[in-house]
Amino acid sequence: MGGACFPEYINLSDSEVEQRVRKDLAAIMGITEAPSFVRIFRHHQAIPQYTVGHGKRLAALAEKGQAHPGIFLTGNSYRGIGLNDCVAAAIRTSDEVIVHLQKH
Ligand SMILES: Cc1cc2nc3c(=O)[nH]c(=O)nc-3n(C[C@H](O)[C@H](O)[C@H](O)COP(=O)(O)OP(=O)(O)OC[C@H]3O[C@@H](n4cnc5c(N)ncnc54)[C@H](O)[C@@H]3O)c2cc1C
Numbered sequence: 001m002g003g004a005c006f007p008e009y010i011n012l013s014d015s016e017v018e019q020r021v022r023k024d025l026a027a028i029m030g031i032t033e034a035p036s037f038v039r040i041f042r043h044h045q046a047i048p049q050y051t052v053g054h055g056k057r058l059a060a061l062a063e064k065g066q067a068h069p070g071i072f073l074t075g076n077s078y079r080g081i082g083l084n085d086c087v088a089a090a091i092r093t094s095d096e097v098i099v100h101l102q103k104h
Contacts, residue, residue, distance in 0.1 A: 047076070058079070072096060074089045
C-alpha cells in the first residue's frame, strides 16, 4: 500500500496499516478472519519514478557512457521496474559485458 500515489501511507501507525489491509482483504477477497501473524515493512522511496523526460535522460546517459567503456548500468532505474523487466535488462547487460570482455 502507499507508493508514489499515496506517500502519506508510510506514516500510518502499524495498527492503522493492519486495519486498512484487513478492510481491503475483506472487501476484495471476502477474508475476514484475524491473521495468525502480522509483519509490516516500510520501504521509503522504494520504486524509481519515471518522470517526464526519462527517455531524454536515458539517451543522455547512453551518450555520456560512450566515454566510459567498461561501465554498465542496469536495474530498475532505467528501462522497466517490474522483476521481469529487470531480469530481461540484466540478461541484455550481461551480454554486453561479454562482448566488451571479448573485445578487450
Ligand atoms: C515493496 C516492493 C514490492 C514490489 N513488488 C513487485 C511485484 O509484485 N512484481 C514485480 O514485478 N516487481 C515488484 N517490485 C519491483 C521489483 O521488485 C524491483 O524493481 C526490482 O527487484 C529491482 O531490481 P534491481 O536489480 O534493480 O534492484 P535490487 O533488487 O534492489 O538489487 C540491487 C542490489 O544491489 C545491492 N547493492 C546496493 N548497494 C550496493 C553497493 N554499494 N554495493 C554492492 N551491492 C549493493 C543491494 O543489496 C541489492 O541486492 C516491487 C518493489 C518493491 C520495493
